[in-house]
Amino acid sequence: MPSNGSSSGAAVWAILRKECRSEWRTRYGLNAALLFAITTLTSVSFAVGRLTDRTDMLSALLWVVLLFAALASLSHAFVREVEGHTLTLLRLVASPTAIALGKLLFNLLFLAVIEAVTVPLYLALMGAPPPRWGAFLALLGLGSLALACATTLVGAVISQTRGRGALFAGVSLPLLLPILAASVSGTRAQWLGGAIGPEARLLAAYAAALLAVSLVLYDHVWED
Amino acid sequence: MALPAAGPGVAVACEVHDLSHRYGRRTGLEPVSFALQGPGVAAVTGPNGVGKSTLLRILAGLLRPQRGASALSVAGRPIGPSERRCWVGYASPELSFYDELSSEENLRFAAETRGLAEPGAAAGAALARVGLASRAADRVAALSSGMKQRLRLAFALLHRPPVLLLDEPGSHMDEEGRVMLAGVVDRERRTGLVLIATNEEREWRLAEQRIELRGRGLGHPA
Numbered sequence: 001m002p003s004n005g006s007s008s009g010a011a012v013w014a015i016l017r018k019e020c021r022s023e024w025r026t027r028y029g030l031n032a033a034l035l036f037a038i039t040t041l042t043s044v045s046f047a048v049g050r051l052t053d054r055t056d057m058l059s060a061l062l063w064v065v066l067l068f069a070a071l072a073s074l075s076h077a078f079v080r081e082v083e084g085h086t087l088t089l090l091r092l093v094a095s096p097t098a099i100a101l102g103k104l105l106f107n108l109l110f111l112a113v114i115e116a117v118t119v120p121l122y123l124a125l126m127g128a129p130p131p132r133w134g135a136f137l138a139l140l141g142l143g144s145l146a147l148a149c150a151t152t153l154v155g156a157v158i159s160q161t162r163g164r165g166a167l168f169a170g171v172s173l174p175l176l177l178p179i180l181a182a183s184v185s186g187t188r189a190q191w192l193g194g195a196i197g198p199e200a201r202l203l204a205a206y207a208a209a210l211l212a213v214s215l216v217l218y219d220h221v222w223e224d
Numbered sequence: 225m226a227l228p229a230a231g232p233g234v235a236v237a238c239e240v241h242d243l244s245h246r247y248g249r250r251t252g253l254e255p256v257s258f259a260l261q262g263p264g265v266a267a268v269t270g271p272n273g274v275g276k277s278t279l280l281r282i283l284a285g286l287l288r289p290q291r292g293a294s295a296l297s298v299a300g301r302p303i304g305p306s307e308r309r310c311w312v313g314y315a316s317p318e319l320s321f322y323d324e325l326s327s328e329e330n331l332r333f334a335a336e337t338r339g340l341a342e343p344g345a346a347a348g349a350a351l352a353r354v355g356l357a358s359r360a361a362d363r364v365a366a367l368s369s370g371m372k373q374r375l376r377l378a379f380a381l382l383h384r385p386p387v388l389l390l391d392e393p394g395s396h397m398d399e400e401g402r403v404m405l406a407g408v409v410d411r412e413r414r415t416g417l418v419l420i421a422t423n424e425e426r427e428w429r430l431a432e433q434r435i436e437l438r439g440r441g442l443g444h445p446a
Contacts, residue, residue, distance in 0.1 A: 014336035018322070025324040085320035089330075089379070091286060092309045092319075093337040 008101075011094040015102025019077075020109070028080070029073025029110065037069040037118040041125050050127025058128050059188040063180055065122065067147065070107075070114050074151035075168050077103045078159035087159075091222060100156055100218040104211075107148040115140060128191075135190040142203035143183035149210035150175040156214075156221050178206060234299050234386045236262030236417035238283065243292035245278050252278040255292065258435050262387070262417025265409060267428035269421075270437030276421035277316060279437070280389045283419070284314045298386050298416075308387075310338070313380030316391035323365035327356055327375050330364060331382055338383050350378040355404050369396035377408065386416035393420060394427050406430060 023030060044061065051057050081087040090099050119140070122128065154172045158164045186199030238260040245252040253275030260266050268276045281287040283294055285308035296303045296311070303311050321330040328347050335343035351357050354374040359367065367375065373396045380388055390409075394402050409430045412418050422428055 010339050011337045014333060017336075018325075018333045021329070022322055022324050084322070085318065086322055088286065088316075088319050089321065089334065090337075092284070092314055093334045095306075098337075 008095060008098045011098035012101045012105065015090075015094060015099060016105045016109070019102065019106035023106075023110070029070075029076065030113070033069040033073055033110075033114050034117055037065055037114060038121065040065050040069075041118070041122055045125040050125075052127040052129060055129070055188050055191040058126055058191070059184045061126065062119075062122055062187060063143065063183050065118060066111070066115060066144075067176070067180065069118065070111050070147070071151070073110060074107050074148065075155050075172070077107060077152060078155045079164060082159045087222070096218045096220075096222055097215060100152060100214060100221075103156070104148055104152040104214075107152050108144060111144040111148055115144065132190045132193075135196045136187070138200055139183060139186045139190065139196060139203070142200055142207065143179060143186075146179040146183075146203050146207040146210065147176070149207050149214065150179060153210055153214045153217070156218060160222065175210070179203065182206070233263050233414060234416055236386055237295075237297045238262070238387070238417060238419070239295045240279075240283075241293050241295075243279070243282060243289050243294055245275070245282065245287065245289045245291075251275075253282075253289075254437075256435075256437060257292075260417060260419070260433060263414055264433065265413045265418040265420065265431040266433040266435060267420045267422060267431035268435045268437060269423055269428050272423075274437040276437060277318070277391050280314070280316065280391050280419065280421050283308070284312050284389050285309055286314075296387065310383075311385055311387055313383065313385040313388045314391075315376040315380040315389070315393055317376075317395060318391075319376050319379065321364045321372070321375060321379075324363065326361050326363050327351060327367065327371075327378075328360040330375070331378060334379060334382055340383060346382055350382045351375075353381055353408065354378045355400070370398055370401055373397050374401060374404070377405065381408065381412075388412055388416065388418040389421075390418065391421045392424075393422070394424055402426065 051061075078087075081090060123131075150172060154168060154175065158167045158171060161167055182199045182202045186196045186203070189196050189199065240259070241257050242255050243253065243257070244255040256275070256279065268279060270276055278287065282289050283296065285305040288305070296308060298311055325333065328351065331347035331350055332343045335346040340346045348357070348360070351360050354377050356371060356374050356378060359371060364372065364375070373393070377390070377393060380390065394405050397405060409418055409420070420427055420431060428434060
């Protein structure tokens, strides 16, 4: 009996579970990301010691480590499908929007796992002052959402191009800079006792805009 | 929107008018026109590079042709390119599976993503039809080329589609596999339209209609 293709929620959920299972079995991105985060934090800790009173450095370091730890895996969400020749299978069973949303949720989950390991280690090794947890977690969540939206969108667009490595860097740079700037600024503000409202609103609006653009574009991304 | 269910002997019509495609400067498919009615089996034959696979990719909705149009209808309902994946079973050498997952996990994933009611049962039934039930738990990376070809066929049959598009379906298969393939095609010819792209005489002889692509824009039912 042909499926009617209307159960896009089920398709997104199935794709998310498949991504988790594939990642768990291959550890394609997880090991590399954790290795990068742990070695970077350890090296910086040995080199400069604790940065308790340098909230500017602490904020920048947190987001640089998170970005570079996760970037290789985030950008390869679609490239792996192209290089493994499995994109045809995916296109035959799900709509482009369901595929992209499944990948986006996986990227978000991947970032959350990286953060669950990296952030406690960072707070301990860098001697960061105790954060205001509500504001700190809100910034982490919104920054991660915006990062995942941007990298998923760029990954989908460049996946079938030649020279996609160089293209990813070129296309994602202008999309990632506002996210990093707002996240670093907001993280510093929460340590200084300031308001994080402007940065949080900016990140939320940016993520919403990227998601909206993505939903419009995804249906046309893989048309040959 | 409710879709008509495919059932025994469902009427399928496939009409292609002046269809052609280019990959950059290279011709992928020269203009071709034909009309087919199902239930039944048709074969697409022609020299290497003439566009057999391109034609099937267009009919499956995977490729948008640069010129011309293809129309597909099931039980009188037109099926647009964007919804063909729900109605078409597609197997081709370019179709790859996730090496790190087992045969059953790959098909179960496809069944879940397609929204089938009982994904596990559908995957098991499809594997049994192609003689892969005993290798269901084996990871795809451990399968031979012939077994991967059987898995492609199982993937195409998974959602019991009224239209089957099979690109070189017998490649890498042993004698037992080819007999199984002939049996599958024989059963499917009664329920829908089967289109086989091949140059293997044994495969195109399974068809009662044949479309010969000659690379001169003269494709037609022979």
